[in-house]
Amino acid sequence: MIGQVFSLKRLMPIVKKEFTHLFRDPLTLAMMVALPVLMLILYGYAASFDVRNVPLGIYDQSKTQESRAFIERFTSSGYFQLIEEFKSTEQFQDRMDAGKVRVIINIPTDYARNLISGKQAQVQVLVDGSDPTWASSAIGYVSGIFQQYFQDRVKAAFVKAGLARAARDPIELVQRIWYNPDLKGVNFYIPGLIAVIMMQISATLTSLAIVSEKEQGTMEGLVVSPVRKNELMLGKVLPYVIVAFLDVIIVTIVGYLLFGVVVKGNYLLLLFSAFVYLLGAMGFGILLSTSAKSSQEAMQMATLTTMLPSILLSGFIFPIGNMPWALQALSLIIPARYFIEILRAIYLQGVGLICFWQPFLMMSALTVLNLYASTKSFRKRLD
Numbered sequence: 001m002i003g004q005v006f007s008l009k010r011l012m013p014i015v016k017k018e019f020t021h022l023f024r025d026p027l028t029l030a031m032m033v034a035l036p037v038l039m040l041i042l043y044g045y046a047a048s049f050d051v052r053n054v055p056l057g058i059y060d061q062s063k064t065q066e067s068r069a070f071i072e073r074f075t076s077s078g079y080f081q082l083i084e085e086f087k088s089t090e091q092f093q094d095r096m097d098a099g100k101v102r103v104i105i106n107i108p109t110d111y112a113r114n115l116i117s118g119k120q121a122q123v124q125v126l127v128d129g130s131d132p133t134w135a136s137s138a139i140g141y142v143s144g145i146f147q148q149y150f151q152d153r154v155k156a157a158f159v160k161a162g163l164a165r166a167a168r169d170p171i172e173l174v175q176r177i178w179y180n181p182d183l184k185g186v187n188f189y190i191p192g193l194i195a196v197i198m199m200q201i202s203a204t205l206t207s208l209a210i211v212s213e214k215e216q217g218t219m220e221g222l223v224v225s226p227v228r229k230n231e232l233m234l235g236k237v238l239p240y241v242i243v244a245f246l247d248v249i250i251v252t253i254v255g256y257l258l259f260g261v262v263v264k265g266n267y268l269l270l271l272f273s274a275f276v277y278l279l280g281a282m283g284f285g286i287l288l289s290t291s292a293k294s295s296q297e298a299m300q301m302a303t304l305t306t307m308l309p310s311i312l313l314s315g316f317i318f319p320i321g322n323m324p325w326a327l328q329a330l331s332l333i334i335p336a337r338y339f340i341e342i343l344r345a346i347y348l349q350g351v352g353l354i355c356f357w358q359p360f361l362m363m364s365a366l367t368v369l370n371l372y373a374s375t376k377s378f379r380k381r382l383d
Helices: 008-024 026-046 065-075 091-095 111-117 132-160 184-204 209-216 219-224 228-259 265-291 295-312 325-331 335-349 357-382
Strands: 052-059 079-083 103-107 126-127
Touching: 008 228, 026 184, 026 228, 052 065, 052 091, 065 079, 065 103, 065 111, 065 132, 091 103, 126 132, 184 228, 184 265, 184 295, 184 335, 209 265, 209 295, 228 265, 228 357, 265 295, 265 335, 265 357, 335 357
Parallel strands: 052 079, 052 103
Antiparallel strands: 103 126
8 A cells, every 4th residue: 555655766866865955954953953052051051940040139137147047048048149238128120120130038136036025026128020930939939948948947946845745836737749750940941942852853844845946946847757646745854854853862972971861751751752753843844835836935834833832831940721712722633732742751750651641642634634734735835
């Protein structure tokens, strides 16, 4: 059946021709191999949502052992970096406006006195809220340190009063975090980055496959050759799929070496899923290539139809469940949405196909649809 549709004798010359073209064009080959790695490194470091070394300013009006112990909780936590110790509240506005500090802790003069006497000691915390996501994380860190400091003081007070048994908490909270125990944002975003980068690179480069033949005037020679139209399209797509497939292996290794993101699941299942995903991305690139009138138009169309949807509507950054129903419906036709689900399941959970067969089925259906549409468009253009 396959032999009736494709002939290796006719297919292999087209594949060989495309590989020859790739190796004769160092820029294109470098883009396919180096650009995904470069984008992974740049996005991996720049798109991290982990908050560390928050610029901290302290105004310690108490200047006591108690206030210094409280400040030490923040400076030794790893989340905050002490930038400046203020001498007056008038400095707050200038330092916050200039971005020198993002969090300010103001400890009043009666802090230690109230704490020792058993009264409520107040501490003012000012947070730069210009970035809500970042500010929420900083507030969470502050609240956690406050709570832990309070619990430690209560226990110390019980022990000092000779009530050692009462110093124990009535309830012991045994906390376990599954899949991402360190709560590192990079473990969550690197798999998504792989899906976004490979969609953008694959569709963009293959969008030039047909239109470049037209611009060079070599399409007519291919049309009159014995090669069938299906074989011609497959022959032009297959080399790019192979190179992009190698890219997936490379960026996976780079993700581990640079960011420590480990594939917990089956690596062969990851590669097979990537192959299906890339095949659909290449098919979509061919569809754009047959519709474009120039290489510039093809690249613009590829960027507009792959990069923005893959970033905004795939669940890579913004949860799909929080989107309006119209955007949720639109996300159903975004292949990156399903590949990201698959990658995160394999990377973080280490599960098999039985746990993500639905997104895999949807991704496969979109791949078949893209290939069918590109084949139809390809035939129409050649006819």
